[in-house]
Amino acid sequence: MSEDKINELTEIIKWDEKGLVPCVVQDSKTNEVLMLAYMNKEALTKTIVTKKAHYYSRSRQKIWLKGEESGHNQIVKNIYIDCDGDTILLVVDQNVGACHTGYYSCFYRLFDNGLKIVGRKVFEESEVYKKTK
Amino acid sequence: MSEDKINELTEIIKWDEKGLVPCVVQDSKTNEVLMLAYMNKEALTKTIVTKKAHYYSRSRQKIWLKGEESGHNQIVKNIYIDCDGDTILLVVDQNVGACHTGYYSCFYRLFDNGLKIVGRKVFEESEVYKKTK
Numbered sequence: 580m581s582e583d584k585i586n587e588l589t590e591i592i593k594w595d596e597k598g599l600v601p602c603v604v605q606d607s608k609t610n611e612v613l614m615l616a617y618m619n620k621e622a623l624t625k626t627i628v629t630k631k632a633h634y635y636s637r638s639r640q641k642i643w644l645k646g647e648e649s650g651h652n653q654i655v656k657n658i659y660i661d662c663d664g665d666t667i668l669l670v671v672d673q674n675v676g677a678c679h680t681g682y683y684s685c686f687y688r689l690f691d692n693g694l695k696i697v698g699r700k701v702f703e704e705s706e707v708y709k710k711t712k
Numbered sequence: 713m714s715e716d717k718i719n720e721l722t723e724i725i726k727w728d729e730k731g732l733v734p735c736v737v738q739d740s741k742t743n744e745v746l747m748l749a750y751m752n753k754e755a756l757t758k759t760i761v762t763k764k765a766h767y768y769s770r771s772r773q774k775i776w777l778k779g780e781e782s783g784h785n786q787i788v789k790n791i792y793i794d795c796d797g798d799t800i801l802l803v804v805d806q807n808v809g810a811c812h813t814g815y816y817s818c819f820y821r822l823f824d825n826g827l828k829i830v831g832r833k834v835f836e837e838s839e840v841y842k843k844t845k
C-alpha cells in the first residue's frame with residue numbers, strides 16, 4: 580500500500596493529546612471482542628504495512644508487536660474507523676489467544692449479580708511466559 | 713441489584729485520571745461492534761440499574777442516556793470487564809441504529825486501499841435530529 584493511502588487514514592484520525600487512538604480488536608471467525616489497545620501513528624503504520632497488529636504500550640511507553648513474547652500474534656483482516664475518527668476497529672485472525680492471562684478474550688469476566696468468569700482458557704500463562712517472567 | 717454488587721464492579725475498575733473508562737458496545741444479535749463510548753461511575757451505575765446504556769460525553773461534559781434525543785436507545789444484555797479492569801464491554805439490543813450519522817454501526821468505513829463506506833444506513837440523520845439541530 581502506498582504512503583499516500585496510509586496518510587489518508589492517519590490524517591483523518593483524531594489522535595488524542597498523547598498521540599494515541601483506542602483500537603477495538605475483534606475476532607474474524609467468532610466475532611468476539613478480544614481486547615482494547617492503543618495505537619500511535621507508528622503502530623498503525625506498522626500494522627498496515629506488515630498486516631500484524633502493533634500497539635503502543637502506555638505502561639512501557641513503546642511500540643509493541645502483539646505476540647512478540649508469546650507468539651500469539653494477530654493477523655489483520657480488516658481495519659475500520661468510526662464516525663468521529665477517534666476509534667479504530669481491527670478485525671483479526673487471533674493466534675492461540677488474545678489475553679495474557681490465558682483466556683481467549685480479555686473480556687472473560689461477566690458482571691451478573693457479581694463478577695463471574697465465563698471466558699474460555701486456551702493456554703497456561705505460566706507456561707507461555709515462563710522464560711522471561 | 714444491590715449497591716454492594718454494583719460497588720464490587722465499580723471498585724475493580726481502573727478509572728482513568730478523568731474518572732472515565734472506555735466502553736466497547738457490541739450488538740447482541742449481529743455481534744457487530746457498534747461504537748466506543750466512555751463511562752464515569754455514575755453512568756455505569758445508571759446503566760446497571762436501568763438496563764439502558766448511559767455514557768459520559770467528554771465534549772458536553774455530562775451524563776448522556778444513549779438515544780435520549782433520537783430514541784435509539786440500547787437495552788443492556790450483558791456487561792463484561794477486561795483483564796486489566798480498564799475497559800468495559802457492553803452487549804446490547806440496539807434500537808434502530810447506533811450512529812448519529814444514520815449508519816447502524818459507527819464503524820461504517822473500511823480502510824482498504826483508501827476509505828470506503830461499507831456500513832448500512834438505517835435512518836436519515838436530518839429527519840431524526842431535525843427538531844433540535
